[in-house]
Amino acid sequence: MFQFRMLVLTLIALTAPAHLLAAGTLEQRIRMSEWPEYVNGPNIAALPQVQKILSGFDENPGNQIIVRYPGGTSGTKWAHTMRDWFISYGVPNEYLKLQAGSGAPDQLLLILITRF
Secondary structure (H helix, E strand, O other), X not given: OHHHHHHHHHHHHHHOOHHHHOOEEEEXXXXXXXXXXXOXXXXXXXXXXXXXXXXXXXXXXXXXXXXXXXXXXXXXXXXXXXXXXXXXXXOOHHHEEEEEOOOOOOEEEEEEEEOO
């Protein structure tokens, strides 16, 4: 099945116009005020931002989820927690990247990058 999928994707890549092969991005912000007080699988999965990122994710080479976080110890801890939940929902670690610099001290920025 995997080989067939790769063959189809290769044929699409060879025949598709270049503008259709460009990367797409989806950005979602989670504010600290939206973060559940009790952190568990159902509460994190219930966040609409997480649902949107997970629904758009596919294990294709080049696809990636970036978690941008506020600086400091608490921001770093928050980012690691978010990464761990993505892994528990089935996203392989090699598709995840943490980056400092969410743009605000009270939010995570989740970025889904998809390539065809």
